[in-house]
Amino acid sequence: MVFVAGAVGAALLVPVTPSRTRLAHAPTLAAARAEREVPGLGLGWGKLRGWNVVEDGWLLTWQPTHGAWLVRAWVPDGPGDVRWRLDAAPWLPGARLSRTAAAGRIGHGQSEVVARERLGRRDWQGGERRLVGALDAGGALPQVPPVGGAPWAAAFAGLLLAGALARTAFPGVISRGWRSMSLWATLAGVALLPVSLPLAARSMTVGVRPWVAELALVATGATVLVALAVGAYRLPAKSGCPPLAWAGSALAAGLLAGRLHAPDWLVNVAGLSWRPGVWIVTAILGGWLAGMAGEGLRELLEPVYRVRAVILAALAAFATWTAGAWLGPVVAVVLAAGGERGHSSWLATAAMWGWVVGAVIESCGWVSPLRDALLVLGLGVASLAAARGPADGGRDEPA
């Protein structure tokens, strides 16, 4: 236990160069600032639908219930101007300003403004400024960057397939505890979907009512989670429990990976009020998946069993430089592949747990997510300590 505490403490305190600067304000505070500082647009903004972290600031989205327009604002985390943009459905009626009037309103020369005819209005663009009919529509906003790491994602998918085949082809004593925990995690995930909708702000579209976009997201999420539940039932983890020191080391490695490369979506989760639930579900389901992918990698490396440790170490070192937001899952897969078959889910889940906490600790500077992250970390360490020994003793069943 002392070793685990030491490893986790070291992973928390060792100085690293994080991939992003720490944000000091919650997205709800940024929204309040935007509503205070952006000039009146001449129409209602509707409800705050979600947020994305972009370039050291929050990109926030508002949309009224009818969905006919969308207001977006980018609020820098520190001092600086709030940038905003209004988008309206092409069929929405409005004014047809003349070129002279539009140029005067935008503040450019007449030759610099370009008209765009809509069904019931005329829009104008001059430089970065825009008019929707006669309404000022703001300018360009920073774009949400793509997730990146496509080769790692593809490799992860391939390893998952290999792991699923390995679990099918090499049946062993399955862990009822892991199976029920995965199923409960998917159930909790379905329950958490409605409160996680702000994470999908990019899905809000002009002309589509927010409830429809939200319903589509919940349905997609529920579909994926039901598929995961079927997968967790058909392909459960094998029975076994690694020594506490190994699991603690996996937790510490994940923590370090999260501190090195915090993915944007985990920072977005920190803005939710139900964030601890989302983190725990992510860690358990991510751990189950990474454990399965790890088993796939383990079986693929079977022909070169003697140099497996060297290959895995090289893979982890390579991932540290190139995997970016995928570093946490890659570390979990490598650790799962390095252990015995019955240890894969334990090690991968510990690594994913540490990754989630490490990412939040390194990238969020306001109090509530830091407090929750430390609580979740404490819960993880306590769970490992409680599970020391034959965790599934007497409750396993042959496949």
Added chain:
Amino acid sequence: MPRPSTFLRALAAVCLVGVAADALRREEAGPVDPVSVAWAGLAALGFQPIGEPELVLEADQPLAWSLERSRPGEDGVRLARSEGGALRQRVRFSGGGEVVVTAGGLLWSVRRPVPTDPGPDPFPLQAQERLEESLRALVGDPSAWNLVRVESWRESGSLWYRARFAGGPGELPPGWRREVEIERAGSTVVAWKQAVHPLGTDVGVVMGRIAELRVLRRPALAAIALAVIGLVLAGAEAHAFHQRIGLGRGAAAGIVAAALAWLARAPSAEAVGMAIVCALAAALRPIWTSVPKRRFAAGAPFGALLFLGLASLPLLVQRLGGWMPMTPASTVDLSPQHLLGTSWFPAVAEEPVLRGAFPGLAAPVFGWWGGALIGAVVGALLHPLPSVPLVAGLGRELLVQLGMVGACRVGGVGAAILARGTCEALLRRPLYPSGLVWDLVALAPLAVGVVLLLRERRAA
């Protein structure tokens, strides 16, 4: 004393014959010959076209459905095909001249080649009068039109005029506007065209619903993608444990689906994707023991009954205060092969997945009915029509899917394919011209259904 099953079979056969008669009765006259209308339109401008005409279908679907919503019932359908100009055919003559004719046979726009000698230029003071004279010769209600703008320029030695006339709504819904633009070179009318400016909010409702349904399609596509992963895993498992896999059956199903997609002019990505999914589902069918036994004869009666229900649904929804389009999405091709493709591609490509793969994969956890209901919900999100409220359109598709679940439960996946193809062919038939070939394509499944019922009786 005949047995109850014989009564049922006889009833189903009578039902199929009745539906065939009803479908023939419902069949619309179809569009008038656009080439003859185009000839007349060009002749009115003093030009005799030469060469082969090339026909291109054009459809402004949001505009057509907006008219149906603003004028409920058959009036809206008629408006979309005529004064609304939402469904048109463009006729191009190889020797010059281009005419757009609405599906109802109304001239929508005409452009003739510029003559070598377009005649003397009108005096500037008489130009407006000449343009108004031209309008009177071209539109039926000249008093409803006001001149709003005239432009002029000199080109190739002639003085050109372009005049724009604005009309009120005419027969269109209140708030809509019509416009006519006439071009004259010298003393010759070279071109004229009509346009409709709909009320933004009328079109907005339909465009919004179309966009929303596109968003709601994403969970269904995600579910199909997950089903493909499940199929790959199930196939690998079957191979590892030496279970029987129908590779030949899968390849045949994939080829048929791809051929139908080609006839239906489906986007290549959709065609290839669905053909692969269909092939996978058909190949793995032998390992799913929960699939009901084959009784193809049950398919056509299910499809025919569903067609009757769906055909009367828009009127029912209108009576309840909502709206649902009377016509399905417009077609891009009027050939019988296209009718065959659009009717049978969804049946052959989707039914093995929705009625075979989903229950097969989900049965160990949710049972056959659980899997079938998941397949029905997924299928309901794939092709719904816009409606007010949105739930009505989704409910209509769910009804179709539940009908297919029933057909599958009674007669297996093959019966579901036959039911879906029968229903789709009957629903799409009114979009195509009158003619024996189209009738044969649409009604052949009913005939097959009657034959299968009679054969089953003989076998019994």
